[in-house]
Amino acid sequence: MSHVLQTYGRFPVTLVRGEGTRVWDDAGKSYLDFCSGIAVCALGHSPKVLVEAISSQAATLIHCCNLYHIPQQEELARVIVEDHVRLPGKVFFSNSGAESNDGLIKSARRFGHARPQPDGSPRYEILSFNKSFHGRTLGGISATGQDKVKEGFDPLPTGFRHLPYNDLDALRAATRPETVAILLEPVQGEGGVNVATPEFLQGIKELCSEHDLLLLMDEVQAGFGRCGDPMAWREIAPELEPDGISWAKGMGGGFPVGAFWLSDRTIDGEKPLSSLMGPGSHGTTYGGSPLACAASLAVLREISEQNLIENVRARATQIRETVESWNHPLVTDIRGLGLLIGIGLDTSKMTTPEGKLPAIHLSAELITHGLLAPPAGPETLRLLPPLNVTETEVSEALEIVRATLDELTA
Structure with missing residues (x-):
């Protein structure tokens, strides 16, 4: 039993x-x-570089809390921003894709308070898509466009609507004053392996610019090289500049680690978007530990150095x-x-x-x-x-x- x-x-x-x-x-x-832990084991099983990185770091310092500076965390954030996203921004480290997506959802809500509706009430609604998957937390299943993951968990958090994927007209028609962000996977993994078209992604970005919305990319399954570019969205629409990106799975090669990135682009003329998530706005006990970051650094370096x-x-x-x-x-x-x-x-x-x-x-x-x-x-x-x-x-x-x-x- x-x-x-x-x-x-x-x-x-x-x-x-x-x-x-x-x-x-x-x-x-x-x-x-050919499952790889569902796109997790980016370098296969027990790769030498990952085993050595984990062993060495475990013998030095496994964990310390985020009240103190963690050099491996700083280096991993630099590598992600400069070598992979290649757009100015800041990174928060979590333990999983669901947590990373919850961080994006919270960031969107915070943006909706900073940039409210004309009557002063906060914007809060996030538009996502049918057949999407954004995690198993209450926030994640609320954002997910599949009814089967929601059964028996109502009432769910409000503020989410789901639209047809790759249908720009439906998206335009659905945008309302309370809408604050659009969240999507550039390649829907759990929903049947559906790829966003370049026209759809470019149209979303134009819609976001027109209505002051955040463009949020869920790359939990697709990111860090799996789709032919360090960023899956760039393989589809190279000129795109998202406002937020979530990751997990392959970035640790099997060690639990996740992250989300927020752009440094300015809002209100001078304040960076990333500054909205300041001290007290978000936190984690284990996210960004020395061990997790050492593991992820080893994986990302191997992907780059071996030109995978x-x-x-x-x-x-x-x-x-x-x-x-x-x-x-x-x-x-x-x-x-x-x-x-x-x-x-x-x-x-x-x-x-x-x-x-x-x-x-x-x-x-x-x-x-x-x-x-x-x-x-x-x-x-x-x-x-x-x-x-x-x-x-x-x-x-x-x-x-x-x-x-x-x-x-x-």
Whole structure:
């Protein structure tokens, strides 16, 4: 009998060891891991640089609170701002993507007080999108455009509305005096691997400028190289300048760390936007610890020094060209950006046991053949290999996918 709260419907495999792109279960069977902890293990399992960084820092100083200066935190913030975002701003460190998004939500509310409606009442409403996912906190599920994550948790915090993704006309029509920000994933991961169009992102930025709204990017799953650029939004719309960005997952390579960034652009003529979140406005016990920041620094440096962005682009092209060449009857399309890839499934032609969702059934069958790859909704298989995955490993994984699809073709 398990004493773990049953909040997950787990696949029947128990993982005990990992190295690179492979993991092993408690029976000694190995698997190619194209889940990567859901886009977390950016360098694969137990990479030397991360193990050494954690070991060295753990032997020096694991934790101190944020009442004191933390040099690793200062360095990580500098690297993120100067080398990755490449726009002036400030960073707050958290422990997870949900916390990072809550920080963006709070920042938007604070902005709505500083820049109120014409009658002086604060602006508070955040617009997000159908099929989005922004975390499991009450704030995160309120911002999420999927009803299934909200069931049984009402009444939820108010001030959120959800609109069709990539529909600029609907967004324009929905903007009201109380609207303060637009929050979106440049690539929706959990919602089916849907990519924002350049026109949509540029139109959002113009709408934000016109109505004095904040543009907030959720890059928790997409950021730090997974989509072919350190910032996923820049791979789609290079000239865009967001007001806030959230991250977690891959930035720690498996160690829990998250962050959000706020722009230094001026509001009211002289005050930086980032200054609205001053002392007492936000806090964390564990966020930005010496150990977490040392781990993240090691991961981000390895991504940069090994030029893993180029590998992401090459392997993404390999996956797309290979899957397209199959002309498989179960494959409807290939969506995504970089190594955040979704394979759409024609479930009408797929053999699926009664009561099981097609994508979950496919993921379970792939496990029996030695591949871990998670679903993204009921009709999409997601591929999230490490950023340093090799050409040979991709070929091996795709052979497993193709053979399994053949088996499930009705």
